[in-house]
Amino acid sequence: MNACVGGPTQTLCGLERIAELVAGRRRTALLIDSGVADSELVERIGSVLAQAGARGSYTVLTGAGDLRGLDVLADALADAELVLGIGGGSLLDQAKLATLMRTNPDVRARVTVPQRSGLVLLPATRLRGVPLVAVPTTLGTGSEVSGVVCLASPQGKRLVMGEGLRPQAAVLDPLATATLPGELLAEGVLEALFRVTSPYVGDLRDLPSEDALVEAVAERLVRLGHEVNLARRVGHRPDGRLRTDIARLSGHTHAQWLHFGREPYAVKGWLVANELSSALGVRKMTAVAALLPPLWRAIADGDERFGSARRLLRIWERLRTAGPVVLPADPARGMADLIDGWGIGRHVTGPAQQLDGIARATVRAWGAGLPMLGELAQGDVRALLAEAVGEPAAVTAAPAV
Secondary structure, three states, X not given: OOEEEOOOOEEEEOHHHHHHHHOOOOEEEEEEEHHHOOOHHHHHHHHHXXXXXXXXXXXXXXXXXEHHHHHXXXXXXXXXXXXXXXXXXXXXXXXXXXXXXXOOHHHXXXXXXXXXXXXXXXXXXXOOOOOEEEEEOOOOOOOOOOOEEEEEEOOEEEEEEOHHHOOOEEEEOHHHHOOOOHHHHHHHHHHHHHHHHHHHHHOOOOOHHHHHHHHHHHHHHHHHHHHHHHHXXXXXXXXXXXXXHHHXXXXXXXXXXXXXXXXXXXXXXXXXXXXXXXXXXXXXXXXXXXXXHHHHHHHHOOOOOOOOHHHHHHHHHHHOOOOOOOOOOOHHHHHHHHHHHOOOOOOOEOOHHHHHHHHHHHHHHHOOOOOOOOOOOHHHHHHHHHHHOEOOOOOOOOOOO
């Protein structure tokens, strides 16, 4: 077996490995992101299924989906012996939740319980009604191996977590990301970097073994990000080897061995960025890129409610020297230079009244007695947003895609 990543989800390299996964299962349902529906990737997967003697039904999905759509999707999968999810994070999130809902009524009940919390924890189960194989066509989310799903609700985005959400297998192949624009490749590296460094910086404690692993993964991600940037600057498309390395490392950032023993709610920046993205209608990583420098500024200035200045300085000292040019020693300024150097948009705008609303929604969903924001109050979130969001006349928000 040529497994690329260990852990609860078996991660394999090469579309041909799908034949092993469908062996003995003739009825395979393909859930396909509309952006790749007519692609060579889907054609190749169809050929693999045909050669393996499996019949495939095709369902094309657009957008993030909602609970009503997931109910319909779960019913449509009733006869499937295996489900292949082919697409980005939103498509895979729908596939993960729909396949789990199919034979686990407790899951639907849990996600529909009225609550103000932005976090929904599912019952501790690994049972899934139908095996799910994920073929990611974007980089950075790691949704193909994670036990996390983003779900749209009337109250805003909700984070659904549970071990049962993890796909049984993920298949990585360079063809799946062959047409991904360079900017989204860079954003994917930044997303994985933010994911792996957030628990490290947000926890005030030292965990020597886990710290060493995080530092190594983060440094490698920065080096890969610089490789992407170099290829883009000379007019080349980052090659399949580079894209596969990013995909593998992005999956590693979800692994328990990186975060074992960490403070569970040491990722406050993710929560604020999630609300900012939803409210302004910008891509998640545009919101993260806008928020990250001021977040690191607050931490470096000693606000331990956001994280540890000592630990931030320690990991940044390693990351800032991982590229062709040494970045500034100040983490906030250095991260801003890194984001700009990689060509990632980070300028967003919003009126004061809207920022007030985002701060209120953030605290309602994640704080005010809930443990996720800890001691942070609405004024603290509002101040961070003010640093991240420019004046409406000065900058223009990037459109959501």
